Amino acid sequence: MSEVALLRLEGVSKTYRGGARPAVDNLSLEVRAGEIFGFLGPNGAGKTTTIKMVVGLLKADRGTILVNGHDVARDPVAAKADIGYVPDNPDLYDRLTGIEYLNLVADIFGVSRDERRRRLAELLEMFELESAVGDIIQSYSHGMKQKLALTGALLHNPRVFILDEPMVGLDPRASRLFKDMMRSHCDKGHTVFFSTHILEVAERLCDRVGIINRGRLIACGTVEELRERRKQADETLEDIFLELTEAGEAT
Ligand SMILES: Nc1ncnc2c1ncn2[C@@H]1O[C@H](COP(=O)(O)OP(=O)(O)O)[C@@H](O)[C@H]1O
Ligand SMILES: [Mg+2]
Numbered sequence: 001m002s003e004v005a006l007l008r009l010e011g012v013s014k015t016y017r018g019g020a021r022p023a024v025d026n027l028s029l030e031v032r033a034g035e036i037f038g039f040l041g042p043n044g045a046g047k048t049t050t051i052k053m054v055v056g057l058l059k060a061d062r063g064t065i066l067v068n069g070h071d072v073a074r075d076p077v078a079a080k081a082d083i084g085y086v087p088d089n090p091d092l093y094d095r096l097t098g099i100e101y102l103n104l105v106a107d108i109f110g111v112s113r114d115e116r117r118r119r120l121a122e123l124l125e126m127f128e129l130e131s132a133v134g135d136i137i138q139s140y141s142h143g144m145k146q147k148l149a150l151t152g153a154l155l156h157n158p159r160v161f162i163l164d165e166p167m168v169g170l171d172p173r174a175s176r177l178f179k180d181m182m183r184s185h186c187d188k189g190h191t192v193f194f195s196t197h198i199l200e201v202a203e204r205l206c207d208r209v210g211i212i213n214r215g216r217l218i219a220c221g222t223v224e225e226l227r228e229r230r231k232q233a234d235e236t237l238e239d240i241f242l243e244l245t246e247a248g249e250a251t
Pocket of ligand 1: 016017019023041042043044045046047048049050
């Protein structure tokens with residue numbers, strides 16, 4: 001595995017206006033090329049806030065975020081060009097057809113005609129959307145909308161693929177496809193960073209995980225490394241997660 005950090009957060013903090021405590025508190029982490037990184041934590045831990053700062057939807061109060069070496073505060077367009085992002089609840093343009101939407105996204109990211117044709121064929125086949133792309137998005141099921149959002153986010157072949165709670169609402173078949181897709185994206189030397197509270201998925205899929213609780217990163221490493229720090233060898237990630245986040249609650 002390469003040691004190049006495609007995503008780096010250094011001392012990132014964010015307190016919402018009127019917030020009693022920081023939603024994200026002095027968070028530092030690195031995701032390397034070729035790596036699937038799972039960002040775990042209970043509801044309200046600060047996962048979405050962190051992701052929104054990385055993709056440029058929120059400004060960090062403190063700290064630095066680098067995407068493929070580009071500082072998101074100082075060089076936002078270069079950073080965004082290297083990001084593919086699927087939010088937890090993707091808003092698509094309901095009155096466009098699927099293919100109109102995808103062409104719009106490809107235009108915004110400057111994807112060439114040849115590249116577009118090639119990637120569209122590959123992604124639409126993978127997500128079984130070929131027959132639906134001519135229909136307006138309003139007519140799509142929830143799962144189809146998610147797959148369209150994934151397709152759009154992958155069209156420009158981003159170095160850093162960021163997903164907020166991606167498994168929610170995907171049926172088992174789509175979620176399997178999606179997992180294969182994350183792996184093949186990383187095998188090209190890119191990076192996938194996704195948040196989830198579905199531990200079993202993270203355990204099976206991620207090269208490394210970070211656990212966030214009350215805005216703080218309380219553990220980070222391979223599942224194996226986290227497990228080594230615990231008492232019993234047979235502990236699942238779930239056991240570790242529950243112990244760590246409960247300990248965090250008490251402080
Ligand atoms: N727009 C907002 N304004 C004020 N507080 C917010 C806002 N969004 C999230 N929060 C608070 O910030 C904390 C972290 O939320 P979030 O990042 O959404 O967590 P997660 O995605 O891990 O569930 C929570 O306490 C949440 O209530
Ligand atoms: Mg969230």
